[in-house]
Structures are given as structure tokens and as C-alpha cells.
Amino acid sequence: APAADNVLSPEEAEAGWTLLFDGKTLGSWRGYNRPDLPKNGWVVENGEMVILATPDPKPEDFGGDIITKAQFGNFELVFDFKITEMANSGVFYFVKEDSNLPMWANAPEYQILDHEAYAKSHPDFDLKTHCTCDNYDLQAAPDNYMKPVGEWNHGRIIHKDGHVEHWLNGNKCIEYQVG
Known part of the structure; x- marks a missing residue:
């Protein structure tokens, strides 16, 4: 972008x-x-x-x-991203800072991962809830809407009154209720 x-x-x-x-x-x-x-x-x-x-x-x-x-309550976060080979990142939200915990231990994550390369290099790793747009470790997107390494992707996270949605390239991947 x-x-x-x-x-x-x-x-x-x-x-x-x-x-x-x-x-x-x-x-x-x-x-x-x-x-x-x-x-x-x-x-x-x-x-x-x-x-x-x-x-x-x-x-x-x-x-x-x-x-x-x-800090934000209800929000819609829209972002464009592209990954490099073997990229492993994410967008965390509802973060509560705690000096005794890493961020990944106390906030939901919109996963961003080069899952094709990751699957090849880590054949025993279960990618079930670890692909791009997944709610990391909790919910898997039904399909892979990720564009190839080096191409721009369009992400979106919506939170309104406890309802959360993850979107990737115009496709709703995940939705769930909090609180």
C-alpha cells in the first residue's frame, strides 16, 4: 500500500x-x-x-x-500488510500490560504467518489455529484468503459491544463474542 x-x-x-x-x-x-x-x-x-x-x-x-x-473500546482497525518468507507476527488487541507476562499471553491475536513455508520447515507443527486471520490458538478461519509472500493483504478487526470479527482481503474469517 x-x-x-x-x-x-x-x-x-x-x-x-x-x-x-x-x-x-x-x-x-x-x-x-x-x-x-x-x-x-x-x-x-x-x-x-x-x-x-x-x-x-x-x-x-x-x-x-x-x-x-x-486505548480504544469499540473499534474497527483496518490495516494493509505484506509478509516476507517465514514471517510470523500478529496484531494483538484488548492488551492489558503486565510486566510479568509477554503480550501474547494476555491478549487475543489476529495471526499473521507465512503458513506455507512454516508448514514445510516445521512439519510437526499443527497449523490448525495458527494461519493468517485465525484467532491464534483459539479459532481457525474456514479458508486461506492469504495472498502470496510479498503481495499486499488487507486486514480488518472489528470490535463492537463484545462482538469481534477478523477479516482478510474482504472475507470474514472469524467472529466471536467476548464478555
């Missing part, structure tokens, strides 16, 4: 949407359990928010989970 997409339409602005990424800075984001961003690993390149591959050995203060500075 080109940087031109990183603006709200007049209709979105009027409806109260919040722009979380302007294509230039990571000013709406901070690290999980910290007031600032990690010093290394998260960058803006060509109008895109990018997490760099973790080098080995991992440098100090590199990458890690980030969250929005603002």
Missing part, C-alpha cells in the same frame, strides 16, 4: 476514525510495558511501518511488541 493510503478520507475523519500511522513516523506507538519505542528494529521505509529481521545475536533494545499510545 503506497504512502498515499496513510491519510483519512473526509468521510473517515467525519466518522471519528483515528489515523494510527501517518507513513512518516511511529508517533502513535510505544513498546509493550514501556513508555517509548524500542531504539532499534522498528522503522519507517517508503511510507511503510517495518519490523526488521532480528539479527543473531539480538542487539540490546531491538524490536519487540509495540502498542498504540491511545
Whole structure:
């Protein structure tokens, strides 16, 4: 998605949407359990928010989970993403910070994974609830709507009054009730 997409339409602005990424800075984001961003690993390149591959050995203060500075109740999160080979990531929501827990242990996750490469490299790994758009470890999408590595995908997470939906490339994958 080109940087031109990183603006709200007049209709979105009027409806109260919040722009979380302007294509230039990571000013709406901070690290999980910290007031600032990690010093290394998260960058803006060509109008895109990018997490760099973790080098080995991992440098100090590199990458890690980030969250929005603002908190939201009911929301519709719309995002475009593309993956690299062997990518394993996700979008967490309803995050409650806890210094004793990693983020993945206390929040639902819209899984993002190169499941084709992952299945080949981890033949014993059960991908049943670990493919893109799945509610990680809880619910599996009925079909694979993921585009190939390097192509743009369009994700959407909706939460309204306890009803949650995961969407991928225009297809509803998951829905469930919380609370």
C-alpha cells in the first residue's frame, strides 16, 4: 500500500476514525510495558511501518511488541500488510500490560504467518489455529484468503459491544463474542 493510503478520507475523519500511522513516523506507538519505542528494529521505509529481521545475536533494545499510545473500546482497525518468507507476527488487541507476562499471553491475536513455508520447515507443527486471520490458538478461519509472500493483504478487526470479527482481503474469517 503506497504512502498515499496513510491519510483519512473526509468521510473517515467525519466518522471519528483515528489515523494510527501517518507513513512518516511511529508517533502513535510505544513498546509493550514501556513508555517509548524500542531504539532499534522498528522503522519507517517508503511510507511503510517495518519490523526488521532480528539479527543473531539480538542487539540490546531491538524490536519487540509495540502498542498504540491511545486505548480504544469499540473499534474497527483496518490495516494493509505484506509478509516476507517465514514471517510470523500478529496484531494483538484488548492488551492489558503486565510486566510479568509477554503480550501474547494476555491478549487475543489476529495471526499473521507465512503458513506455507512454516508448514514445510516445521512439519510437526499443527497449523490448525495458527494461519493468517485465525484467532491464534483459539479459532481457525474456514479458508486461506492469504495472498502470496510479498503481495499486499488487507486486514480488518472489528470490535463492537463484545462482538469481534477478523477479516482478510474482504472475507470474514472469524467472529466471536467476548464478555
